[in-house]
Amino acid sequence: MQTANPIGVFDSGYGGLTVLKEIIHKLPQYDYVYLGDNARAPYGNRSFETVYRYTLECVKWFFDQGSHLVVLACNTASAKALRTIQQNDLPKIDKDKRVLGVIRPTTELIGNYSESKHIGILATSGTVSSSSYVLEIEKFYPGLRVYQQACPMWVPLVENNEYDNHGTDFFVKKYIQQLLGQDEAIDTILLACTHYPLLLEKIKEYSPADMKILAQGEIVAESLAHYLKRHPEVESKCSKDGKREFYTTDSTEDFDNHARIFFGEPVRSKHLNLS
Secondary structure: OOOOOOEEEEEOOOOHHHHHHHHHHHOOOOOEEEEEOHHHOOOOOOOHHHHHHHHHHHHHHHHHOOOOEEEEOOHHHHHHOHHHHHHHHHHHHOOOOEEEOOHHHHHHHHHHOOOOOEEEEEEOHHHHHHOHHHHHHHHHOOOOEEEEEEOOOHHHHHHOOOOOOHHHHHHHHHHHHHHHOOOOOOOEEEEOOOOHHHHHHHHHHOOOOOOEEEEHHHHHHHHHHHHHHHOHHHHOOOOOOOOEEEEEOOOHHHHHHHHHHHHOOOOOOEEOOOO
């Protein structure tokens, strides 16, 4: 009997489920295990050292579950922990295991969407302060002009199931106007937070009709598919029974209620105690 080696998908909370949803849509044959570290969320306002420590602990848990490949479907973890884990920890833990993030796949492609070469980033305060997107985009598209806007109210609104209410319009309109006010030549907006796809219709409503608005889920799913094709030594170790498991470090009832919003279908999670 083959041992299950699911692809691990990690987030500090619920938002990574929007990425997992797109990954499963693109690659339904694989087994997946999702972990939301809800008990210690949000990660965005925590230090680099704390985010790194929490993320590494969760990555090691995935490895204990048999995962050979883990996707950090969390912008903060990708910004503050991924590089250190890849460079310092994986060689010591197991040089054959892989941890990927959501920032690089997005920044590798984003320049292809913009005609004006002026791009806007909507993100959490933590992601904006890390400048991860600005630095990564510079590597691939040095001529691109990148403007950032923090949207501190968006995640709380989404997580409190207020994303479709009229009161949310004020904050959606406010942050988009602040972003576009930085440069009228912006023609492409990246939603650099996994919660933001739930606000997509309102974001479109307050953006120019011809604005390109990109969510990460589809881009990350496409990138993962290409990665598995390029790395058969990793792909061959991923089990393919179409199984899905969900874990949270906080209340399973709470997680399941919220997860349905992000994942688009009912979820039954298990509790994980990391302490």
